[in-house]
Amino acid sequence: MQSFIKVLSAILFAGLFPIVAAAQKTDKLLSDLLRKNPELFGPILQDPAKYDVQIIYTQINRDPQNRPVFRSYYYRYDRKRYFYPASTVKFPAVLLSLEKINELKAKYPALTPNTPMLTDSAYARQTAADKDPSSASGLPSVAHYAKKIFLVSSNEAFNRLYEFIGQCDFNNRLQQKGYRDTRMLHRLSVSMTADQNRHTNPVRFVENGQTIYAQPAQVCAESFTPDSSIRRGAGFMRNDSLIRQPFDFTEKNAFALGDQQEMLRAVMFPEAVPAKRRFNLTTDDYRFLYQYMSQLPRETTYPNYGADTSLHDSSGKFFMFGDNKGKIPQNIRIFNKIGGAYGYLLDNAYIVDFDKGVEFMLSAVIYCNSDGIFNDDKYDYNTIGYPFLANLGRVVYDYDVKRKRPERPDLRKFMVTYDKQQ
Template sequence: MDSVSNYELQLIYTQINREQDSVILIDYPYKANDSNYFYPASTVKLITAALTLEKLQNTQGIDLYTRFYVEGDSIETTFAHDILRIFAVSDNEANNRLFEFLGQDYINKKLKDKHISPVRISHRLSTPNAFEITTTPLIVYLNDTTITPIGPTINQPPVPLILNKITKGNSYYEDDHLLQEPFDFSLKNYFPLSTQLQVLKRIVFPELYKKEEQFNLGVKDREFLLKAMSTLPKELGYDVNDYYDGYGNFVMHGDNRNKIPENLKTFNKAGSAYGTLTDCAYIVDTKNDIEFILTATILVNKNGIFNDDQYEYETIGLPFLGQLGREIYKLELQRK
């Protein structure tokens, strides 16, 4: 903990207390600050998934299991399959297909309507057209023989963020050239820990929020989302040697390849990119009657160079988040 500032560590431990029919959540933040920017990476996929389910409920003629493809692409899929892949293996292409269905303006408006802030979603993930403001139409199958397009929509371009630590490091690679200046994140997605926690709480504990602040999900849609959030890669047929149980569960499990005990369930969406590891996880132990939320982010980029793939994920970041989760778990065991 002596060098916390070097790692830009932020975390929020949320204690969950159940009393009769009510749930009381108590947040314990450590250095969590909305004004101190970190790159959220794949954690934004939690928003994509929840709002896709909500929009499907309000779109006539299609549902979770409707087949579709993105115009100009050959991959045919369903909304359900893409949501499952988002959580099981953090599939960027699956996220981006759903992003075309939603669009930046729709996402940001829906979050604002639910009083979820601060947040700004501005781009797709790991694709050359990440910041394209015109979405690509989806071609959906209304039945086996009838298809129809959805979209496109034209969205507002992002305005640069003005936040602490919005530029990071001392240099970065772009097109194989090393540029001797800090990396600028001002046009990128912004999803601080407090907002990630707001989204997770609305999914797990919707009853704590006014109806207009909740995600508008039917009972089956919410059950599907929670199931997806806790799906392990092997449950979708992925090779456990490449996609081990803790692959997408940084807190408690990210630093080992052991099988996660069946009594431990994690409902989360983690993300890693630009040397930043983040997880927002609701963890349940059915055997010991334990539940808590841990939201944390850490930057591991010792040399200060971005896009060089020299990040200390395996040696510092994942071991820290794994042990952090286990220490909180021990604390919860003592509380019982």
């Protein structure tokens, strides 16, 4: 027994035995980039655990055939460290909805992402949706919901796609593709129990008064909640009362940062990821995604967001531009999905500069809740979150512009036509 203890101690001392602390990954490159800019990141660097920061920066080099080669760098990355993913969960909702349409087309060939999708109600707290005045037809559809998700991060649009996919399929399909640190458990911005979120609405796809496909109400009998509880903060507001105990995130959505960037890579570079991690998408689907993931509100016809003065270019682009209301230069395009809720602020992006031949991926989350109280509407997005993500994007961009590339990338694949050309 004593010999075993000695051997075990030697292994631990040598750092060869996996311990909990080793789960967090930090690379020197990212750490140095932050430390070289103390005027931008000083408070975060002094106490990064307080801000729950995680970053993944992925360099992209091209070979002579323009094939991408990736190298990722991490800062405090821990795939098991929970953060609330907010609206970033809408990205897989779009992908799985498009995939489901493609699979249904084998039996219902008239079905497309633009076919009007009418949602009915059949269970407690469910609501129906049979109109959408912001679309060209005045009717909702998978494609129009997807546009609203990428352009203004519509919660209702996510909820309708969640209902179309169904909770079991949402989770099982992602897990089968290898996104195992992800859980989709609830709709957004509606108060529902876990049981009510397991139940999803009946849906009909109708064209010219004819039903092309009808999906009955569904209920997910499987459980996707984690084995152990997840609690954060010092308290939370319930109605007008402060409850002085940690807030329970156990039955909330989860979407690890690594899964987020891997999923983005599967969409932007499907040929460069294993087949099992890809989504069943058509060429038209990819063009649609590249357009609306990078299109700005002022460039959009339906919905007509150009008339909304509260929507700036940076409304959905936190990296590089999230701390200002100016126009994003035309040579820079950001293909991304942002999120912000419960004090967590996130962006998951593929960023290109067509003029300079620059491309890279960047994903990050920061916790902006200095008082530790949830649901009090006192989050530090403006003072901490937006400046951090904007500065991080600019610092990484400046570094990536200057680094030597073996080949200049051919980025024409990502040059798309927008609704309104500026």
